[in-house]
Amino acid sequence: xxxxxxxxxxxxxxKGKDVELRCDPISxxxxxxxxxxxxxxxxxxxxxxxxxxxxxxxxxxxDRFSAERTGGSVSTLTIQxxxxxxxxxxxxxxxxxxxDGTGYTFGSGTRLTVV
Amino acid sequence: xxxxxxxxxxxxxxxxxISIINCAYENTAFDYFPWYQxxxxxxxxxxxxxxxxVSEKKEGRFTISFNKSAxxxxxxxxxxxxxxxxxxxxAASRGHQAGTAxxxxxxxxxxxxx
Numbered sequence: 001x002x003x004x005x006x007x008x009x010x011x012x013x014x015k016g017k018d019v020e021l022r023c024d025p026i027s028x029x030x031x032x033x034x035x036x037x038x039x040x041x042x043x044x045x046x047x048x049x050x051x052x053x054x055x056x057x058x059x060x061x062x063d064r065f066s067a068e069r070t071g072g073s074v075s076t077l078t079i080q081x082x083x084x085x086x087x088x089x090x091x092x093x094x095x096x097x098x099x100d101g102t103g104y105t106f107g108s109g110t111r112l113t114v115v
Numbered sequence: 116x117x118x119x120x121x122x123x124x125x126x127x128x129x130x131x132x133i134s135i136i137n138c139a140y141e142n143t144a145f146d147y148f149p150w151y152q153x154x155x156x157x158x159x160x161x162x163x164x165x166x167x168x169v170s171e172k173k174e175g176r177f178t179i180s181f182n183k184s185a186x187x188x189x190x191x192x193x194x195x196x197x198x199x200x201x202x203x204x205x206a207a208s209r210g211h212q213a214g215t216a217x218x219x220x221x222x223x224x225x226x227x228x229x
Contacts, residue, residue, distance in 0.1 A: 106158025
């Protein structure tokens with residue numbers, strides 16, 4: 001597609017359940033990023049995939065969070081045993097290789113609400 | 116540790132006025148400084164970016180001023196319009212090196228009154 005697609009756009013889940021968030025990046029973009037946006041907290045980096053390199057997982061807040069990217073394209077962010085503090089908008093972005101200095105293209109995000 | 120500090124948190128400007136948002140960074144290895152604009156319900160979109168080899172970059176009504184020695188950069192929006200009302204994020208990264216991600220400030224909510 002023309003942009004970064006994220007699904008679902010909204011997700012309400014019960015505390016303790018697992019959730020999967022999906023990101024379809026722009027075709028040809030080798031880099032893919034996940035960020036979390038909480039009210040008043042800006043954009044918190046979670047994880048970064050670049051081509052076939054090992055992902056940078058340094059931003060994942062706990063071992064309940066994991067992500068994978070299959071075939072260098074679609075990515076899934078999984079949150080296990082969700083907690084209320086996980087409620088936020090999860091944003092995915094993609095870009096060309098960093099050395100080009102191009103900006104990210106963000107999706108519209110998945111709003112996760114844990115009740 | 117907050118690597119990119121952004122201020123103010125919110126800003127109200129009259130139509131036609133100048134909006135100024137400031138950011139400070141700590142990591143001297145940062146070499147790429149973009150600004151993103153976000154409207155409600157949308158993801159952030161790249162507005163303008165600068166590298167530290169220049170002190171200013173202008174695109175239309177938007178200007179980035181960069182002070183390497185002070186480790187500060189700012190966004191100026193000239194002739195602010197109601198359509199500029201949005202949340203603005205500054206960011207920084209070691210853009211020339213592969214395997215790094217943008218570090219964002221906490222954002223500034225701009226309201227331009229008509």
